[in-house]
Amino acid sequence: MSERVPILQIGDILLVSIQTDLDDQSVLNLQDDLAARVVESAAHGVVIDISAVEIVDSFVGRMLATIAAISRMLDAETVVVGMRPAVAITLVELGLSLGGVSTALNLDLGLRLLERARGGRDGLTAEPTAS
Amino acid sequence: MTVEAGEGLLPIVANDDVVRARQLVRTLAQDCRLSLVEQTKLVTAASELARNTLVHGGGGTLRGELIRNGLRRGVQVVFRDSGPGIADLELALTDGWSSGTGMGLGLSGSRRLVDEFAIESEPGRGTTVTITKWAR
Amino acid sequence: MADPDNSRQLIDLLSADAEDLSAEWVRIVSTTLRGRVSTAEIDQELRELYSALLAALRTGSLAAKDDAFAEVRALLTELSRTRARQGFTPSETAISVFALKQALEPALAKDPDGGSLRSYLQLSSLLDDLGLFTVETYARAREELISSQSEQLLELSTPVVKLWDGVICVPLVGTLDSARTMVVMEKMLQALIDTGSEQAIIDITGVPAVDTQVAQHLLKTVVAARLMGAECTISGIRPQIAQTIVALGIDFGDIATKASLADALRHALRRSGIEIGRRGDRVAK
Numbered sequence: 333m334s335e336r337v338p339i340l341q342i343g344d345i346l347l348v349s350i351q352t353d354l355d356d357q358s359v360l361n362l363q364d365d366l367a368a369r370v371v372e373s374a375a376h377g378v379v380i381d382i383s384a385v386e387i388v389d390s391f392v393g394r395m396l397a398t399i400a401a402i403s404r405m406l407d408a409e410t411v412v413v414g415m416r417p418a419v420a421i422t423l424v425e426l427g428l429s430l431g432g433v434s435t436a437l438n439l440d441l442g443l444r445l446l447e448r449a450r451g452g453r454d455g456l457t458a459e460p461t462a463s
Numbered sequence: 464m465t466v467e468a469g470e471g472l473l474p475i476v477a478n479d480d481v482v483r484a485r486q487l488v489r490t491l492a493q494d495c496r497l498s499l500v501e502q503t504k505l506v507t508a509a510s511e512l513a514r515n516t517l518v519h520g521g522g523g524t525l526r527g528e529l530i531r532n533g534l535r536r537g538v539q540v541v542f543r544d545s546g547p548g549i550a551d552l553e554l555a556l557t558d559g560w561s562s563g564t565g566m567g568l569g570l571s572g573s574r575r576l577v578d579e580f581a582i583e584s585e586p587g588r589g590t591t592v593t594i595t596k597w598a599r
Numbered sequence: 600m601a602d603p604d605n606s607r608q609l610i611d612l613l614s615a616d617a618e619d620l621s622a623e624w625v626r627i628v629s630t631t632l633r634g635r636v637s638t639a640e641i642d643q644e645l646r647e648l649y650s651a652l653l654a655a656l657r658t659g660s661l662a663a664k665d666d667a668f669a670e671v672r673a674l675l676t677e678l679s680r681t682r683a684r685q686g687f688t689p690s691e692t693a694i695s696v697f698a699l700k701q702a703l704e705p706a707l708a709k710d711p712d713g714g715s716l717r718s719y720l721q722l723s724s725l726l727d728d729l730g731l732f733t734v735e736t737y738a739r740a741r742e743e744l745i746s747s748q749s750e751q752l753l754e755l756s757t758p759v760v761k762l763w764d765g766v767i768c769v770p771l772v773g774t775l776d777s778a779r780t781m782v783v784m785e786k787m788l789q790a791l792i793d794t795g796s797e798q799a800i801i802d803i804t805g806v807p808a809v810d811t812q813v814a815q816h817l818l819k820t821v822v823a824a825r826l827m828g829a830e831c832t833i834s835g836i837r838p839q840i841a842q843t844i845v846a847l848g849i850d851f852g853d854i855a856t857k858a859s860l861a862d863a864l865r866h867a868l869r870r871s872g873i874e875i876g877r878r879g880d881r882v883a884k
Contacts, residue, residue, distance in 0.1 A: 353485060355478040356514065387485065387503055389510040390569060413828070417788030418503035420823035425504060426511075426572040427558055435828035437795055442828075500785055534742055599778070 337362045339369050345446065346373065346408075349381040359395045366399055370406045377446035378403050381439060383414025393428045400433045409449045410434065413442035470529075475513050475542075476522040484513035484525050491527050491538045495598050505538060505596045508573035512542045512592050515569050520544025520590055530595070537578070537597040545589035552584060609718040610656050613649075616706055621649045623702040631694050636685070645695070648674050661721055663728035672732060679733045683740035692737045696730040757783045759790040766798040766867045767791065768860070772805030777812040784820035791829045798867035799824060802860050804835030814849045821854050830870060832856070834863035 335358050340347040346369055348362065366378065380396065382388065388396075400410040411434045423430070434449075436442035471487045474480060488509040492502040509525075516523040523544030530539045549555045558571045570592075574580040579595035613620065625645050629638045651670045660667040675696070682692040700723055707719055757779075762768045769787045787799055801817065803809070809817075821831040832855040836844075844851065857863040868875055 353482050355482045357478050386489075387507045387510060389507050389514075390572060391510075391514060414792075415827045416503075417785055417792065417823065417827065418500045420788065420826040421500050421785070421819070422503045422507045422576065423826055424819045424823045425575050426507060427575070428572070429822075430826060435826055437792055437797060437828045441795065441797065445828075500781075534739065 336365065339365060341369075341373055341375065344373070344375050345377040345379060345443070346370065346375045347379045347381070349384070351384050353386070354392075356391055359392055363395050363399055363402075367402045367406070370403055370408050376408050376450055377443075378408055378410040379439065379442050379446070380410065380412045381414050381442075382412060382419070383416070383438070385416070385419065388415070388419050388423060388428075390426065390428060393423065393426075393430060396433050397430055404432070409446055411436050411442040411445055413437070413439050471525075471527045473525045473527075474522075475516045475525055475544075478517070481510060481513045481517060485510050487525070487527055488538070488540055491529060491540075492596070495529055495536050495538045495596075497538070497596060497598050501596060501599070504576040505540075505594075508576040508594055509540055511569040511573040512540075512594065515592075516542045516544045516590075520546035522546075523589070532597075535597050537595055539593065539595045542592045543589065544591075548586045548588050548590055549582075549584040550586045552582060556582075609722055610653065612703075612706060612718065613653055613656065617649070617653070620699075620702050620706065621646050623705075624649065624699050627698040627701055628695050631698070632687070632691060635687070641695075644674075644678055648678070649699075661725050663725055663732060668729075671729065675729060675733050676736050679736035680740040683737045683744065689734050689737050693730040693733050696726055696733055700726055757786055759787055761794060761796070762800065762864055763868060763873075765794075765796045765871050766800065766864065767794060767796045768800040768802055768864075770802045770805065770860075773807075775803075775806055775809060775813045777816055780813050780816040784816060784823075787820065788823060788827065791824060791827060797829045798871055799829055799831045800860065800863045800867055801831055801833045802835045802863070803833065803840065804837075804860065806835075806837075806840070809840055809843060811847050811849065814844055814847065818849070818851065818854070830855070830867075832863040832866055834858070834860045 335352070335354075337348055337350060337354070337358065340349075346366065348366065350362075354362070369375070370378065378399065380399070385392075396410075396412055400412075403410045412430070413436045415435060434445060436445050471491070473483055473487055475484060485506050489502060489506050492505050497505065509527075513525060516525070520542075521544065523542065523546070525540060525542055527538065527540040530537050556571050556574065570582070573594065577594040577596050579593075581593045582590065583592075584590035625638065625642050628645060629636075629641050632641070648671065651674055655665075655667045655671050658665075658667040662668070663672075678695060679692050682695075703719060703722070707716065758770065760768050760770070767787070767790050769783055771783060787801070790796070791799060801820070817833065821833070824831045833851075834857040836856055836858065855863075855866060857866055865875060
């Protein structure tokens, strides 16, 4: 009944592109699948492309925030790319801030953001720690 | 205020119906020639309320129609369930109040997304939410 | 439904002298419109209307809202819209319908039998309804005209310009109301996507005042841009506007605000990783 959204892997990045209007169960499935894949693949970044998504309500918003939080625990960064202006305006009005989720205007900028984030993190870990 | 055309009645009893509710309301919003942002706001509000009907109301119906008030055209959507109802409406309409499953923005958030918002509810007698969006 | 006899008489009356009646109708209407529409055009419009009216009456109906009159209404809608666009008054539009009564008068005088008087009265009330219909359509057409013009005006007044690779700017000029602010902001957010720009500058140097609603819209836009993955800087805040914003208790939070557009551009460039300085400065480094 509910469909599965395909998760693509490019290098150590997982890419999900949401192309259809998902029902709530499919949204939850995606959340589970992504968490499993992050662990399995030891990916360092997750990109969720929502450029084809016409509305983001609080349920989808919560899914995005949860994925970001889960990935972070599993040592991966999440970037949501391609949010439409009408969707962003609606989220602001709805009062949803997507706290903890990084965003980028398009896929290209999203990938660059992940690169920069990794560079920054590697830079930090390379420094001698106080302990 | 008169009903114009394009009426639609939809049962909301399964997950799929929330998707169908969004599609129905989007079609109405397009027929009414709402701007893209206004369409998105209305469909988002409908999505929140349809989920409420399903999850908290234990299922119900959605009725959407194009309405006219003088020269103004608009879309009106009514969500009706015969679930447990809401005891404290004022509390339910505050940001962050949640009965557990959502982010607590369903009712209060969707109220901000539409031009008119009316809710009737009594414990044990179900809930009816009516939202209206006018074309500018 | 009307008395079929009366209806028959009416049809007889209208079809017997069809040529004379419609010619007279055209003459009266052209006189009232005083040459602002060519007689040939009026001739065509009214003759079409005349035959549609006759066809509708032949169905035996006398109610302007009946399906039988669909064609008549369509023709009248077209006529009212054209008149509205050409700048005629509602009266000048409705007269096109009412003038038919006047054209019928001589025909009535010829008939001493009271029968045609009754049919005339029935036709008269039908024409009244159709006349009102033109006025309503006229009003709606004008309303549409006004709203499309105000939309065009909004479009005109809201340019989004590219200042640098990855930096766009919206210079706002004139009084901002909340409708205009909303349009500008939507346009800016779309421009972010279209150009892939991660920095936007909203310059309000040319804005004399802001109220709470406008300030709220500006804030919401900045938050929406962030949700999309872009940063906004607001520049050109005049002292009076700064005072208003503070007095209204609106919190701009961590949103970057700069006094001038130049400062904002420098800030935006620095955020996108570009440093600007004099050549000498760079050598010194």
